[in-house]
Amino acid sequence: MKFSANLGFLWNDRPLPAAIKAAKEAGFDAVECHWPYAVPASETKAALDETGLKMLGLNTVRGNVTIGENGLSALPGREEEARAAIDQAIQYATEISAGAIHVMAGNSSGPRARKAFIENLVNACDNAGSDITILIEPLNHYNAPGYFLSTVEQAADIIREVAKPNLKLMFDFYHVQIMGGDVTRRFEAALPHIGHVQIASVPDRGSPDHGELDYSFTLRRVRELGWAQPIGAEYLPANGAVPDLAWLASFKD
Numbered sequence: 001m002k003f004s005a006n007l008g009f010l011w012n013d014r015p016l017p018a019a020i021k022a023a024k025e026a027g028f029d030a031v032e033c034h035w036p037y038a039v040p041a042s043e044t045k046a047a048l049d050e051t052g053l054k055m056l057g058l059n060t061v062r063g064n065v066t067i068g069e070n071g072l073s074a075l076p077g078r079e080e081e082a083r084a085a086i087d088q089a090i091q092y093a094t095e096i097s098a099g100a101i102h103v104m105a106g107n108s109s110g111p112r113a114r115k116a117f118i119e120n121l122v123n124a125c126d127n128a129g130s131d132i133t134i135l136i137e138p139l140n141h142y143n144a145p146g147y148f149l150s151t152v153e154q155a156a157d158i159i160r161e162v163a164k165p166n167l168k169l170m171f172d173f174y175h176v177q178i179m180g181g182d183v184t185r186r187f188e189a190a191l192p193h194i195g196h197v198q199i200a201s202v203p204d205r206g207s208p209d210h211g212e213l214d215y216s217f218t219l220r221r222v223r224e225l226g227w228a229q230p231i232g233a234e235y236l237p238a239n240g241a242v243p244d245l246a247w248l249a250s251f252k253d
C-alpha cells in the first residue's frame with residue numbers, strides 16, 4: 001500500500017516546505033495538508049518539486065475559528081465568503097498541482113444549509129476543472145459537534161444530487177468508525193463515490209497500529225477492492241508533531 005502524510009497533523013511544528021521534506025525522508029509516497037495558505041504557493045511547489053511528492057489535497061478555510069466555525073459552504077447567507085474560500089483553494093491547488101480540495105461545510109443543518117452546500121459544490125466542481133477533485137468529508141460529532149456532514153450515506157446522497165464527475169467522498173475510517181462502525185461494508189458500498197481515504201486509530205486518533213480498528217485487516221480489504229491510491233495518514237503523533245512510524249514499514253508495499 002502507498003501512504004500520504006497528512007501535514008496538518010504530522011510535522012506540523014515546522015513550515016510546510018520542511019514538513020514535505022520530512023515526509024519524503026520518512027518514506028511517504030505523497031503528502032496532503034489542511035490549510036497551506038500562510039505559505040506562498042511557490043515555496044510549497046518548490047518543496048514538492050524537490051522531493052517529487054504530490055500534494056494530494058488541501059482544505060478550504062474554515063471561517064472564524066475563534067468562534068468555532070468549521071467551514072462556510074453549508075452556511076446560508078455566507079455564500080460570498082464560501083465562494084471566496086473555494087476560489088482561494090482552487091488557485092492554490094492549481095499553482096501546486098494538488099489533486100483535490102476538501103470543501104468544508106461548516107456547522108449547520110436543515111434544508112437551507114443543504115441547498116447552500118449543494119450550490120457551492122456545483123460552483124466548486126465547475127470552477128475546479130477536471131484535474132482537481134472536489135471532496136466532501138463526513139466528520140464525527142465528538143471532534144466536530146454540529147458539523148453539517150456526519151455520515152458517508154448523507155455524503156453519498158449529496159454527491160448523487162450534485163451529479164458532477166469531480167465530486168467525491170473523503171472516506172476517513174476514523175470518523176466513519178465513530179459514526180456507526182461497520183466500516184468494511186460501508187467502504188464497499190461507498191466505493192464508487194470515494195475520492196480519498198484517510199486513517200487513524202480509534203478512539204484516540206493516534207497511529208494506525210492500535211485501537212479498536214484492525215487496519216491490517218481493513219487495509220487489506222481496501223486493497224482487494226481495488227483501491228490503489230495512497231492512503232492518508234491523518235493522525236495525531238503521540239509525542240507532539242514528529243510521528244511514530246513503526247506502522248509504516250509493516251503496512252507499506
Ligand SMILES: O=C(O)C(=O)[C@H](O)CO
Nearest residue numbers: 034059102137139172234
Ligand atoms: O478532520 C479531518 O478528518 C479532516 O480530514 C479535515 O481535513 C478537517 O481538518
Ligand SMILES: [Mg+2]
Nearest residue numbers: 137172198234
Ligand atoms: Mg479526515
